[in-house]
Amino acid sequence: MSKKEYTNPETEETVNQQPEAEAAAEQPAADTQEAAADEAPETDKVQELGEKLAALNDKYLRLYSEYENYRKRTNLEKADLLLNGSREMMKAILPVVDDLERALAATSDDEGVKLIYNKMMKILEQKGLKAMDSKGEKFDESMHEAVTQIPATEDGQKGLVVDVLEKGYYLNDKVLRYAKVVVAC
Numbered sequence: 001m002s003k004k005e006y007t008n009p010e011t012e013e014t015v016n017q018q019p020e021a022e023a024a025a026e027q028p029a030a031d032t033q034e035a036a037a038d039e040a041p042e043t044d045k046v047q048e049l050g051e052k053l054a055a056l057n058d059k060y061l062r063l064y065s066e067y068e069n070y071r072k073r074t075n076l077e078k079a080d081l082l083l084n085g086s087r088e089m090m091k092a093i094l095p096v097v098d099d100l101e102r103a104l105a106a107t108s109d110d111e112g113v114k115l116i117y118n119k120m121m122k123i124l125e126q127k128g129l130k131a132m133d134s135k136g137e138k139f140d141e142s143m144h145e146a147v148t149q150i151p152a153t154e155d156g157q158k159g160l161v162v163d164v165l166e167k168g169y170y171l172n173d174k175v176l177r178y179a180k181v182v183v184a185c
Contacts, residue, residue: 083128083172084171084172084174086127086128086171087171087176090124090127090129090169090171090176091176091177093124094169094176094177096120097117097120097121097124098166098167100113100116100117100120101117101167103117104117128171128172129169129170129171129176130169130170130171130173131167131168131169131170132167132168132169132170132179134161134164134167134168134179134181135161135162135163135164136160136161137160137161138159138160138161139159139160139161139181139183142175143168143175143178143179144161144168144178144179144180144181144183145178145179145180145181146181146182146183147165147180147181147182148182148183149182149183149184149185150162150182150183150184150185151184151185152184152185153184157184158184158185159183159184159185160183160184161179161181161182161183162181162182162183162184163181163182164179164180164181164182165180165181165182166179166180167179168180
């Protein structure tokens with residue numbers, strides 16, 4: 001590589017001048033060394049950013065899943081509240097229903113009491129209340145409360161409900177009040 005010297009007329013300094021092609025040829029060699037030195041930190045930075053991205057993505061997915069679970073749980077709670085929110089009110093009304101049934105049994109010819117009872121039961125059934133039919137069924141402790149036991153008159157009668165002292169009720173297919181029954185043993 002040949003270098004040319006020339007004198008700058010303004011400053012009268014002697015300057016070494018390389019042909020541009022030679023200068024360009026020497027520069028990539030220097031850049032290659034610098035690039036090799038710079039690649040290691042850039043690779044570390046890329047790897048570090050990739051790890052941060054993965055961690056943030058994992059955090060986002062967990063947060064999203066947690067939110068979805070919360071949303072589903074609250075929707076179920078709301079639905080349950082709508083279905084069974086009237087549970088306490090229904091429990092408070094059941095003694096009135098029992099009294100109406102006793103009044104019907106005592107005065108079978110009173111049309112007014114029948115009308116009131118039928119209207120009340122129709123409204124309660126629309127709200128999800130359903131009476132249990134327990135007499136003659138096998139005793140089930142998840143639905144019945146055994147008040148007393150009597151000796152069975154027949155062998156096939158053992159373990160069956162012989163009499164119902166107080167009706168049991170379901171509210172939306174869940175036991176609202178257990179039936180108080182007499183069981184044959």
